[in-house]
Amino acid sequence: MRTVGVIGSGAAGLAAALAAAGSGARVTVYESGERVGGTTALSGGNVWLPAHADLPDDSPEQALRYLRSLALGDFDDDLAAVFAREAGPTARRIEAASALRWQPLAYPDYHSELDGGRPQGGRTLEPKPLACAPEIEAMLRTAPNISAPVTYNELVSGEIDRERIAERREQGILTLGRALLAGLLQACIQAGVSIRTGTRVRELPAEHDAVVLASGGFERDAGLARSFLRGPMCAPVGAPGAQGDGLRIAMAAGAALGCMSEAWWCAATKVPGEEIDGAPLWRLILTERARPGCIVVDGGGRRFENEAQNYNDFGRSLQGFDASAYAFNRVPAWMIFDASYRQRYRLGPLTREDPDPEWLMRGASLEELAREIGVPGGALRDSIERFNEHAVHGADPDFGRGSYAYDRFIGELGPLGEPPYYALRLLPGCLGTKGGPRTDADGRVLSISSGEPIPGLYAAGNVAASPFGLAYPGAGGTLGQALVFGLRAGDAAAAD
Numbered sequence: 169m170r171t172v173g174v175i176g177s178g179a180a181g182l183a184a185a186l187a188a189a190g191s192g193a194r195v196t197v198y199e200s201g202e203r204v205g206g207t208t209a210l211s212g213g214n215v216w217l218p219a220h221a222d223l224p225d226d227s228p229e230q231a232l233r234y235l236r237s238l239a240l241g242d243f244d245d246d247l248a249a250v251f252a253r254e255a256g257p258t259a260r261r262i263e264a265a266s267a268l269r270w271q272p273l274a275y276p277d278y279h280s281e282l283d284g285g286r287p288q289g290g291r292t293l294e295p296k297p298l299a300c301a302p303e304i305e306a307m308l309r310t311a312p313n314i315s316a317p318v319t320y321n322e323l324v325s326g327e328i329d330r331e332r333i334a335e336r337r338e339q340g341i342l343t344l345g346r347a348l349l350a351g352l353l354q355a356c357i358q359a360g361v362s363i364r365t366g367t368r369v370r371e372l373p374a375e376h377d378a379v380v381l382a383s384g385g386f387e388r389d390a391g392l393a394r395s396f397l398r399g400p401m402c403a404p405v406g407a408p409g410a411q412g413d414g415l416r417i418a419m420a421a422g423a424a425l426g427c428m429s430e431a432w433w434c435a436a437t438k439v440p441g442e443e444i445d446g447a448p449l450w451r452l453i454l455t456e457r458a459r460p461g462c463i464v465v466d467g468g469g470r471r472f473e474n475e476a477q478n479y480n481d482f483g484r485s486l487q488g489f490d491a492s493a494y495a496f497n498r499v500p501a502w503m504i505f506d507a508s509y510r511q512r513y514r515l516g517p518l519t520r521e522d523p524d525p526e527w528l529m530r531g532a533s534l535e536e537l538a539r540e541i542g543v544p545g546g547a548l549r550d551s552i553e554r555f556n557e558h559a560v561h562g563a564d565p566d567f568g569r570g571s572y573a574y575d576r577f578i579g580e581l582g583p584l585g586e587p588p589y590y591a592l593r594l595l596p597g598c599l600g601t602k603g604g605p606r607t608d609a610d611g612r613v614l615s616i617s618s619g620e621p622i623p624g625l626y627a628a629g630n631v632a633a634s635p636f637g638l639a640y641p642g643a644g645g646t647l648g649q650a651l652v653f654g655l656r657a658g659d660a661a662a663a664d
Contacts, residue, residue: 169192169193169194170192170193170194170377170378170662171193171194171195171196171375171376171377171378172185172188172193172194172195172196172376172377172378172379172380172658172661172662173195173196173197173198173369173373173375173376173378173379173380174188174195174196174197174198174379174380174382174658175198175369175379175380175381175382175383175413175414175417176197176198176199176206176381176382176383176384176414176629176631177197177198177199177204177205177206177349177353177363177365177382178205178206178207178208178209178349178382178384178629178650179208179215179348179349179352179629179647179650179651179654180382180628180629180630180631180650180651180653180654180657181197181199181206181380181382181383181628181629181654182197182204182349182352182353182356182654183262183352183628183650183651183654183655183658184380184382184611184626184628184654184655184657184658184661185197185356185361185380185658186265186266186352186355186356186359186361186655186658187654187655187656187657187658187659187662188378188380188658188659188661188662189356189359189360189361189658189662190265190359190658191658191659191662191663192662193378193661193662194360195356195359195360195361195362196361196362196363196364196376197356197361197362197363197364198364198367198368198369198373199363199364199365199366199367199409200366200367200368200369200383200409200411200413201309201365201366201407201408201409201445202309202365202366203307203308203309203310203365204307204308204309204349204353204363204365205308205309205345205346205349205407206309206383206384206406206407206409206410207384207406207407207410207599207600207630208345208348208349208647208650209308209309209310209311209345209346209349209407210311210313210314210345210405210406210407210444211344211345211599211646211647212294212320212344212345212643212644213294213295213343213344213345213346213347213348213349213647214273214275214292214293214294214320214643214644214647215259215270215292215293215294215348215644215647215648215651216255216291216292216641216642216643216644216645216647216648216649217255217256217258217259217291217293217644217648217651217652218230218231218234218252218255218256218286218291219231219252219255219256219291220255220256220259220260220270220272220291220293221256221259221260222270222272222290222293223272223290223291226286226290226291228252228253228255228256229252230284231252231255231284231291232248232249232252232284233283233284234277234279234282234283234284234285234286234641235248235251235252235284235636235639235641236248236283236284237279237282237283237284237285238279238282238636238637238638238639238641239637239639240637240638240639241427241430241637241638241639242426242427242430242633242634242637242638243635243636243637243638243639244426244606244633244635244637246609247607247609247635247653248635248636250609250652250656251635251648251649251652251653254652254656255648255652258648258651258652258655259293261655262351262352262651265355266351266352266354266355267298267351267354267355268295268296268298268347268348268351268352269295269296270293270294270295270296271293271294271295271296271319271321272289272290272291272292272293273289273290273292273293273294273320273321273324273643274288274289274290274324274577275289275291275292275324275574275577275642275643276288276289276573276574276577276642277289277291277574277641277642278478278480278481278574278640278641278642278643278645279574279641280572280573280574281572281573287573289577291642292642292643292644293644294319294320294321294344294644295343295344295347295348295351296319296347297317297319297336297341297342297343297347298341298342298343298347298350298351299339299340299341300340300341300342300347300350300354301340301354302340304350304353304354304357305340305342305346305350307353307363307365308342308346308349308350308353309407311344311345311346312442312444312449313444313449313451313452314344315517316333316337317333317336317337317341317342317343317344318333318343318344319343319344320344324577348647368413369383369413369417370413370416370417371417371420372417372421372625376624377624378624378625378626378661378662378664379624379625379626379661380611380626380627380628380654380657380658380661381414381417381418381604381605381613381625381626381627381628381631381632382414382627382628382629382631382654382657383409383410383413383414383631384406384407384409384410384414384600384629384630384631385406385410385412385415385431385598385600385601385602385603385604385630385631386410386411386412386415386601386603386604387401387404387406387410387431387598387600387601388404388406388407388408388409388410388411388412388447389410389411389412392412392415393601396428396429396601396603397428397429397430397431397598397601398429398430398487399487399596400487400496400499400596401431401433401487401596401597401598402499402595402596402597403434403436403437403438403450403595403596403597403598404450404597404598405434405436405450405451405452405597405598405599406598406599406600407444407445408444408445408446408447409445410600410601410630414604414627414631415603415604415605415631418604418605418613418625418627418631419605421613421622421625422615422616422617422622423605423606423613423614423615423616423622423625424605424606424614424615424616424619425603425604425605425606425616425633426603426604426605426606426633427602427603427604427633427634427637428603428604428633429603430601430602430603430634430637430638431598431599431600431601431602431603432480432598432599432600432601432602432630432640432645432646433479433480433481433482433483433484433486433487433596433597433598434452434453434454434479434480434482434483434597434598434599435452435453435457435464435479435482435483435486435501435594435595435596435597436450436451436452436453436594436595436596436597437450437451437453437516437592437593437594437595438450438451438527438593438595439451439516439517439525439527440526440527442517450595450597451516451517452479452597452599453479453503453516453592453594454479454578455578455579456503456513456515456516456592457475457476457482457503457579458475458476458575458578458579458580459505459509459512459513459579459580459582460509460559460579460580460581460582460583461505461506461508461509461512461582461583461584461585462475462503462504462505462506462509462584463475463503463504463505463551463552463555463584464501464502464503464504464594465501465502465504465543465547465548465551466488466497466498466501466502466543467495467497467498467499467500467501467542467543468497468543468544468547469538469543469544469545469546469547469548469550469551470547470551471551471555471566471567472485472488472498472501473485473567474564474567474568474569474572474575475503475567475569476569476570476572476574476575476578476579476581477572477574477575478574478640480640481640483596483597483598484638485498486498486499486501486594486595486596487596498596499595499596500593500594500595501594501595502529502541502543502591502592502593502594503591503592503594504537504548504552504584504589504590504591505584505589505590505592506584506585506586506587506589506590507585507586507587507588507589508585508586509584509590510524510588510590515528515592524590527593528590528591528592529541529590529591529592529593530588530589530590530591531587531588531589531590531591532587532588533587533589534548534549534552534587534589535549537589537590537591540591541591541593552584554566555583555584556583556584559581559582559583560582560583562581563581564581569581599646600630600646601630602630602633602634602636603633603634604627604630604631604632604633605625605627605631605632605633606632606633607626607627607628607632607633607653607657608621609656610626610656610657610659610660611626611627611628611632611653611654611656611657611658611660611661612625612626612657612660612664613625613626613627613632624661624664626657626660626661627657628650628653628654628656628657629649629650629653629654630646630650632653634649635649636649
C-alpha cells in the first residue's frame with residue numbers, strides 16, 4: 169500500500185488527505201500545532217467555487233473569462249483553466265465524501281463589473297451549520313476572533329436568532345471555518361487517516377512514498393516575509409503556525425518558486441493584550457470600512473481609496489509609497505467615524521454597549537481627534553467635508569465608493585455626522601501568503617532546473633504558488649482553490 173504524508177491540517181491538507189485515503193493510500197497528517205485547523209479555523213469557511221450545481225446559469229467558461237479579466241502579476245492561465253473546470257465538481261465531491269453541505273451566498277464577485285463576473289453573486293458557498301461530535305470538536309483549534317456560531321448568511325441578512333445561537337453552542341453545532349474543518353476531519357478519520365498534532369516537520373519524512381505540502385504560508389516568519397513580500401506587511405492575521413516550513417522543504421528539494429511577493433492582503437488592527445498561541449492576534453477589518461459615517465485617511469489626513477473595496481485590494485492600497493516624503497504614509501492609516509457609527513455598529517470585539525477603550529482614539533472635535541492621531545487637522549476636516557458634500561447624494565466622485573455591486577452589498581454610503589469622532593488604527597496585513605513552489609495541475613511540485621515534477625513531492629493551498637497572481641476573485645477565493653488543488657494533489661500522490 170502506498171503511503172502518503174500530508175504536512176498541514178487546514179482545508180488544503182485535509183482535502184488532500186481525504187482524496188489520498190479514498191484512492192487507497194495509507195495517509196498520515198502532520199500538524200505543528202496542538203490542534204487541527206491552522207488558518208482555516210480562523211476563517212469564515214467560505215469557498216469560491218463557480219459553476220456549482222446550485223448555479224445553473226453559471227459555467228466554467230464564464231468563470232475562466234472572469235479570472236482572465238483579473239490576470240495581473242504572476243497569473244497561471246493553465247491552472248486557472250483547471251480550477252474553473254473543476255470548481256463545481258469539487259463542491260459535489262466534498263459533499264459526497266463528507267457530512268458537509270453547502271449553501272450559496274449572495275456575495276457579488278469582488279470585481280463583478282469585469283467580463284465574466286457575477287454582480288448577483290452565488291459563486292461563494294459556505295458550509296451549513298454542522299453537528300460535530302465532541303471528540304472531533306476537541307481536536308479543532310479554537311477561533312478567538314469569532315464570537316458566536318453564526319453563519320455568513322445570517323451575518324449578511326442581519327437576521328440572527330439569539331436562541332438559535334445558544335442552541336448551537338449547547339449542541340456542539342459549528343459554523344464558518346470550523347464547520348468546514350469538522351466535516352473534512354471527520355471524513356478523514358472515517359477513511360482511516362492518522363492525525364499527528366504537535367508535530368512540526370522541517371524536512372521531508374523519508375517513511376512516505378509521497379508527501380503533500382499543505383502547511384500554509386510564511387507570513388508569521390519575519391525573515392521570510394521581509395525577504396520575499398512586497399511591503400510593508402505589519403499584521404499577519406493567520407494562525408501562528410504559518411512559519412514557512414513547507415516553503416523551506418520545497419526550496420531544499422530544488423523547487424521552482426512563483427508568486428513570492430504576493431499575499432491575500434488586508435487591513436488589520438490590534439487590540440492590546442489579545443494573543444493567539446502566545447503570538448499577537450491581529451483582527452481583519454472588513455465590512456467596518458463600508459458602513460455609513462466613516463472614511464479612511466492616511467498620515468496626511470487625506471482619503472486615498474474606496475473604503476468599501478474588498479479587503480485584498482484595499483489592503484494592498486495601504487502599501488502605497490510617497491516618493492517625495494520617502495515614506496509609507498499609510499502606515500498607519502486611520503478609520504475615522506462619527507458618534508452615530510459608534511452607537512450603531514460592533515467593531516471587532518467592541519460592542520455598542522461597551523465603554524470606549526483606550527485603544528480607540530476619540531475627540532470632541534475633528535481638530536482634537538487630529539491632534540490625538542497626529543494628522544493635520546485642516547486636511548482631515550477638508551477630507552470629511554468633501555466626502556460629506558457628495559455622500560449625502562449617494563456619490564463619491566473621487567474613488568467611486570458605492571458605484572460597485574460589491575460596495576453596495578457590504579455597506580452603504582453616508583456622510584459623517586455629529587461628534588464625538590473616533591479613529592481606529594489600521595495597518596497593512598495579510599491573511600496568508602500566496603507564494604511557494606510552482607505546481608502542475610495535479611499539485612506536483614516542479615523543479616527549478618528541469619521544470620519537471622520532483623518525484624514524490626506535491627503542494628496545495630497557501631504553501632504553493634497561487635494560480636491567481638494579484639487577483640482575489642471573490643469571497644472564499646483562498647479556500648476554493650485550496651479544496652480544488654488539495655483534492656487533485658491527494659489523488660496524484662496516491663496514484664503516481
